């Protein structure tokens with residue numbers, strides 16, 4: 001004979017029950033984003049392959065093409081959706097015209113930007129309201145390769161109620177392809193690629209120190225032709241990121257149509273030079289994705305040590 005339960009059964013009308021389920025959906029998210037893996041098919045806008053083609057630059061909101069050398073906002077959108085949660089703090093150590101901050105605000109994230117040129121930092125601050133500059137965007141004018149910059153970033157993080165940043169964007173000058181200033185601290189003002197890599201490594205180390213464990217960083221960079229050879233700025237900088245402690249997670253090839261200004265008459269000249277000089281005209285740059293994962297790093301270093309014995 002079936003035992004009768006003494007639990008009281010509360011009957012909820014069907015419609016009300018449906019509503020309760022809708023109010024309390026069980027989300028399955030990674031600790032570093034808001035993507036609900038239970039509904040992963042809803043995120044067709046989030047890229048998961050390694051070839052990124054963007055036919056044109058997003059010019060909505062406060063984004064513009066006014067700064068020669070700025071990155072396209074769609075990159076920031078991809079990074080933030082995939083690797084940040086709402087209210088997270090993004091740290092951009094080559095802030096330029098503030099693309100990261102504009103996109104961060106649009107997506108309900110916050111941003112700290114470091115830019116070497118004070119006049120540019122001042123100009124970019126004018127893109128934001130006084131309220132946004134208190135609560136969501138912090139702009140520091142300084143040298144991202146210096147030791148002192150970490151204290152300045154930490155002070156801003158403290159104000160924002162965070163111990164560390166939750167994502168890092170690194171979009172350095174591509175050596176001296178575009179010269180941003182005459183300042184000696186400017187990475188576009190180095191006397192040789194080796195000096196550029198050494199300065200970049202200092203920025204990478206600062207980035208590592210300021211990032212929360214378990215979180216991600218993106219490096220956007222292209223290569224250059226110099227002294228009759230192809231200088232792989234991208235892969236040398238990638239190596240410096242690893243030296244700073246980052247774990248490589250992905251390399252993405254991105255077409256540069258969207259960021260290029262019209263080449264106009266010089267297009268033919270470049271084609272002639274390419275044919276005559278035995279090289280190819282760049283149509284791509286790279287996006288490298290890294291993670292800070294102290295546990296995995298220690299394990300990897302131990303394994304390498306064992307192999308060396």
Ligand SMILES: C[S@@+](CC[C@H](N)C(=O)[O-])C[C@H]1O[C@@H](n2cnc3c(N)ncnc32)[C@H](O)[C@@H]1O
Pocket residue numbers: 067069070071072093094095096097098099100114115116117142143144145171172173174180181185186187188
């Ligand atoms: C490629 S641009 C970044 C553009 C930016 N992602 C945007 O979308 O506007 C590189 C920027 O790094 C700045 N820069 C160069 N050396 C620096 C340094 N040591 N510390 C901080 N910023 C630096 C340059 O002034 C320039 O604005």
